[in-house]
Amino acid sequence: MSFSEIPRTGPKTGRKPEPERGAAPRPKGTTGTTGPAGEPRPTAEAAILRSARFRSEREEDWQRLDALVARVERRGPRSLDFGEARTMATLYRQAATSLSVARAISLDRALLSYLEALVTRAYLAVYAPQEGLGGALWRFLASSASQAMRGLWPFMLAGLATMMLGGLTGWLLFLENEAWYDVLVPRGPDDVRGPEATREELLSVIYDGGGSTLDELSAFAAFLFSNNARIAIFAFALGAFACLPTFILIFYQGLFIGCFVALHVDRGVGLDLFGWLSIHGVTELGAIVVAAGAGYAVGFGVLFPGREHRRTAMARMARPAVKAAIVAALMLFAAAVLEGFGRQLIQDTTTRIVIGWGIGGLWLLWWLAAGRRA
Amino acid sequence: MSRDGWWARRKARREARRAASAQNRREMPQRVHEVIPPEGVPLSLTIASMGARFGAQLFDLLLTGLASVALVIAIALLVDASWNLIGGLLALLFFFVRAPYYVATELIYGGRTPGKRLMRLRVISADGRSLATYAVVLRNLMKEAEVFVPGTLLLIVSAQDPVSAILMLSWIVIVLAIPLCNKRRQRLGDIIARTIVVEEPQALLMPELAERQKARFSFQPHHLDHYGAYELQTLERVLRAATEWRGKSAQIRRDNTLAVIVGKIRARTDYVEPVAEADHLAFLEDFYAAQRQHLEARQLMGERRADKHHRTAAEASQPDKERS
Numbered sequence: 001m002s003f004s005e006i007p008r009t010g011p012k013t014g015r016k017p018e019p020e021r022g023a024a025p026r027p028k029g030t031t032g033t034t035g036p037a038g039e040p041r042p043t044a045e046a047a048i049l050r051s052a053r054f055r056s057e058r059e060e061d062w063q064r065l066d067a068l069v070a071r072v073e074r075r076g077p078r079s080l081d082f083g084e085a086r087t088m089a090t091l092y093r094q095a096a097t098s099l100s101v102a103r104a105i106s107l108d109r110a111l112l113s114y115l116e117a118l119v120t121r122a123y124l125a126v127y128a129p130q131e132g133l134g135g136a137l138w139r140f141l142a143s144s145a146s147q148a149m150r151g152l153w154p155f156m157l158a159g160l161a162t163m164m165l166g167g168l169t170g171w172l173l174f175l176e177n178e179a180w181y182d183v184l185v186p187r188g189p190d191d192v193r194g195p196e197a198t199r200e201e202l203l204s205v206i207y208d209g210g211g212s213t214l215d216e217l218s219a220f221a222a223f224l225f226s227n228n229a230r231i232a233i234f235a236f237a238l239g240a241f242a243c244l245p246t247f248i249l250i251f252y253q254g255l256f257i258g259c260f261v262a263l264h265v266d267r268g269v270g271l272d273l274f275g276w277l278s279i280h281g282v283t284e285l286g287a288i289v290v291a292a293g294a295g296y297a298v299g300f301g302v303l304f305p306g307r308e309h310r311r312t313a314m315a316r317m318a319r320p321a322v323k324a325a326i327v328a329a330l331m332l333f334a335a336a337v338l339e340g341f342g343r344q345l346i347q348d349t350t351t352r353i354v355i356g357w358g359i360g361g362l363w364l365l366w367w368l369a370a371g372r373r374a
Numbered sequence: 375m376s377r378d379g380w381w382a383r384r385k386a387r388r389e390a391r392r393a394a395s396a397q398n399r400r401e402m403p404q405r406v407h408e409v410i411p412p413e414g415v416p417l418s419l420t421i422a423s424m425g426a427r428f429g430a431q432l433f434d435l436l437l438t439g440l441a442s443v444a445l446v447i448a449i450a451l452l453v454d455a456s457w458n459l460i461g462g463l464l465a466l467l468f469f470f471v472r473a474p475y476y477v478a479t480e481l482i483y484g485g486r487t488p489g490k491r492l493m494r495l496r497v498i499s500a501d502g503r504s505l506a507t508y509a510v511v512l513r514n515l516m517k518e519a520e521v522f523v524p525g526t527l528l529l530i531v532s533a534q535d536p537v538s539a540i541l542m543l544s545w546i547v548i549v550l551a552i553p554l555c556n557k558r559r560q561r562l563g564d565i566i567a568r569t570i571v572v573e574e575p576q577a578l579l580m581p582e583l584a585e586r587q588k589a590r591f592s593f594q595p596h597h598l599d600h601y602g603a604y605e606l607q608t609l610e611r612v613l614r615a616a617t618e619w620r621g622k623s624a625q626i627r628r629d630n631t632l633a634v635i636v637g638k639i640r641a642r643t644d645y646v647e648p649v650a651e652a653d654h655l656a657f658l659e660d661f662y663a664a665q666r667q668h669l670e671a672r673q674l675m676g677e678r679r680a681d682k683h684h685r686t687a688a689e690a691s692q693p694d695k696e697r698s
Contacts, residue, residue: 048584049584049663049666049667049670050667050670051584051666051670052582052584055582056582059579062579063579066577066579073574076482076483076484077484092413093413096411096413096415097413097415099415100415104673104674105670105673105674106670107603107606107607107666107669107670107673108582108583108584108610108666109607109610109611110579110580110583110610110614111579111580111582114577114578114579114580116417116418116575117575117576117577117578118577119415119417120417120418120419120575121574121575121577123409123411123413123417124484124485124496124498124574125484127411127412127503127504127505128484128485128504128505129480129481129484129485129504129505129506129507129510130504131481131507132481132482133478133481133482136481136507230527233519233523237519314566315566315568318512318566319508322508322511322512322515325515326511326515
């Protein structure tokens with residue numbers, strides 16, 4: 001339907017003579033050759049300026065562009081059909097040329113500022129983000145997130161290694177002296193788990209009965225502002241400071257887990273703890289590792305910029321790192337759901353282990369398989 | 375910091391400003407960001423003021439805040455919940471409504487949240503290319519890390535832990551001060567995502583002033599050699615305003631202004647013929663057309679006259695050229 005518009009625009013504007021090229025020198029002499037006294041003498045058609053003619057020839061196209069751009073601004077680019085969108089792009093390029101010419105030949109301030117504003121608006125409309133919301137989301141899930149994760153694998157391994165190093169250190173410290181537990185593990189006032197705890201007390205925490213739904217919801221809400229989520233956020237955000245804060249945070253987290261596990265193993269409830277931790281811990285600790293890996297990647301850009309500016313290198317590394325951070329956020333959310341509901345509904349150790357590691361395997365499958373080009 | 379006192383520095387700055395061409399002084403807006411689109415025509419955009427951005431932010435927060443309060447009320451009506459839970463849920467839902475809200479609206483409306491649309495602001499990419507999805511996500515995630523998450527934590531921990539509360543507070547203050555300290559008013563997220571918040575340009579096509587078919591006054595080249603583009607465009611501003619003045623006293627003031635301008639032009643250009651008072655506007659319009667034609671012709675020949683000092687400026691630059 002709107003194809004009828006295209007040929008009308010194209011040739012019409014194309015045929016227009018460019019003023020520099022086509023126009024003969026203006027008959028300025030008519031104004032210049034008045035009598036010696038400068039007698040006021042009416043000068044007729046010649047008074048039309050070159051720049052005024054330039055404007056009058058193109059004004060109609062500018063106004064058409066103006067109308068199209070106004071529609072895009074109000075109702076979005078989807079309010080244009082194919083032909084109109086193409087017309088807008090063509091008119092935009094013509095208006096940009098007009099602006100360029102007008103800057104060279106015209107001194108009309110109103111015209112210059114109008115054209116500049118019009119071209120800028122059209123530029124913003126033509127070069128607006130071209131991806132819809134659904135498209136962006138799908139692309140992230142289907143390919144770009146897992147590609148980023150694969151690209152950052154050395155940093156992810158470094159994050160994992162840091163945490164395991166911390167865990168090992170914590171374990172050895174606990175074996176050396178149980179008092180380290182009180183130093184390393186933060187405890188709430190009514191937390192029975194500690195160096196003085198018995199096997200039964202530990203088991204009672206691991207297999208506590210299901211509370212009401214409200215308690216679960218409450219735990220869910222509390223979780224998101226809990227220790228682990230905060231550590232993940234800061235491990236990523238502080239990575240830019242040359243990796244060091246990330247290392248300290250994750251190492252400390254590892255210490256804490258190592259101590260915690262060593263206590264349970266020492267009391268002979270290692271397998272039960274493994275199940276209890278597995279169901280959400282695989283996802284949750286995985287999220288911390290991923291966030292730490294992302295933080296390391298950003299810090300690596302700062303530390304080793306190569307031939308680039310540190311700022312540029314950091315921005316380049318931040319690109320996949322942000323995707324990894326979003327993956328970590330998704331994992332934290334999943335872990336919150338698992339912790340809030342799964343941990344209390346499922347009391348059997350084998351099921352806990354299967355679900356926890358199964359979900360962990362799914363994450364890994366996503367990162368390794370999605371978005372590979374055939 | 376130099377030690378010679380703010381008064382001396384201010385004086386020096388004033389001198390420098392006076393030395394700058396009048397054109398620049400009047401025409402350049404305060405903060406301008408120039409983008410070069412792929413078409414290669416430089417475009418200048420005005421950087422959004424902090425006030426406008428604050429207003430937009432306030433509107434967006436109000437919108438998302440109301441939405442999450444409504445959700446929490448709905449939940450509280452469905453299940454009977456404790457106040458503690460409601461508080462936690464509110465903080466949680468506010469986050470889950472707010473974070474996607476900014477990303478989604480900026481993607482849908484081409485860099486504009488509803489608040490920004492209201493304040494006529496827009497996020498653009500600093501390099502002149504189209505705003506990438508990645509940049510939108512990054513700048514809005516950074517917004518969470520900059521202000522909202524520390525703010526929420528501040529509300530939660532302030533009672534128990536004064537040290538971390540002070541830390542959070544100083545972090546927020548520093549982060550909020552960053553846009554005030556850089557020329558392009560970028561916050562941390564803008565710097566990392568390489569985006570800038572600008573004002574949307576408004577385009578209004580004014581009528582052509584030099585389109586008069588019959589000129590009643592004519593001017594010699596020697597009449598037209600005195601002024602430059604700055605004076606021409608000032609005259610243009612006066613003429614455009616002259617048609618808009620309404621009311622008796624405004625008419626009188628306008629006539630007085632026009633009379634003064636006509637007198638100045640005639641004195642400077644040695645225009646000897648008398649101009650009747652009724653013809654002042656017509657005289658100025660004809661002078662504008664003739665002067666513009668003259669200057670535009672000069673400009674086509676490669677001689678740009680910025681203002682009435684163009685002759686002294688040309689003479690001043692001459693010896694430099696000889697020396698070098």
